[in-house]
Amino acid sequence: MKKGRISNNVIRRLPKYLRKLDELAEKGVDRISSGELGMQMGLTASQIRQDFSCFGEFGQQGYGYPVKSLRQEVASILGMNRGYATILVGVGNLGRALAENFDFRSNGFTLLAAFDINPSLIGKRVAGIPVYSMSDLKDFIKLCKVDIAVIAVSKDAARHVAAQLSDCGIRAICNFTNTDLGLRDSGVLVEDVHFSDSFYALSYYLTERLKREELEPAPSSLEK
């Protein structure tokens, strides 16, 4: 299967396709047309066709896309068949929420352990995962060949923890600290997650809607 260079926008849409295809498979849908898929996802049929054409020749004109194999293909492009060894650093409210709400295993990640400095957490389990002391971090990463670290520590600790992880040879970090980790030239892949972005986007769309409503003249009493 041909794989062209996939644009960042398409990559960001892949998880949405994955969720939708899972939902369709659950409902027993075998094939779906680009038009129907687009309607369900708020995209145009041509955008859908364009996105999937990045993966090669997929689906047959007039027959739609095969749900299960398209799902497999998207998952494979996302590396979900690789079972990346993952650790969580920081087991506060946010770290706990991440461990509890994201099903790492069924999404192709292997969440091995969590780390914290809080003595009351060390030796316990969170969402079934053992919590170790930060002083064990280095040895653990070396021993278990960890690929990805999810950081959910406080802002103050973020850069120090990130530097430690980089020194230990971590390849990729999912950063929930809401601050820059200062790893730009380290070679570590960093995905910054900012909750605030969603609030801002919502605020933008609400503001645009309110502005439109303010512009729309109130119905005149002469009109029915």
Add this chain to the structure above:
Amino acid sequence: MKKGRISNNVIRRLPKYLRKLDELAEKGVDRISSGELGMQMGLTASQIRQDFSCFGEFGQQGYGYPVKSLRQEVASILGMNRGYATILVGVGNLGRALAENFDFRSNGFTLLAAFDINPSLIGKRVAGIPVYSMSDLKDFIKLCKVDIAVIAVSKDAARHVAAQLSDCGIRAICNFTNTDLGLRDSGVLVEDVHFSDSFYALSYYLTERLKREELEPAPSSLEK
């Protein structure tokens, strides 16, 4: 100031500009060129110029962008000067993490109250915000003219809570339940936040990097 139709991609970049402009203002930077701003943000100078041109004539050729007034303009476009009345529904680990980690007030939102069904939380405060019973939700929304609800309840409760909020006249929902709220035709603006998207994107980029490394031949022993 001219305001053209702003594309979704630009809107999604606005929060990133906001954070960067805040950082620059903190460092005492008054003006910044598109080239320098681009370098700091991993964008091209022409992308920066194109993005800002959506807001009208901003910055002067050869003089760069004025940091403070550009920051104000971006904040205003995002509706951050509107002080939207906001509530949080669901005060588990995730809801608590949101209330504690996102500074609603300094970001232009007014977080009025939180709601939960857990009797041990009702009457308490979380991040300084009072927690009320879900049975008070309807009256509260009516009385306080709430604009935005942030939902962080369990998946099972998500649709029911969303329908309640829609019935109460909420205009916009920030959805952290990781499930579809079923409000497509309700007129309520919904921003779905999926943590998993960040994990997937990181997994994709890591996979691409590993594939590239696998393709690169190991250095031959004949080469120095």
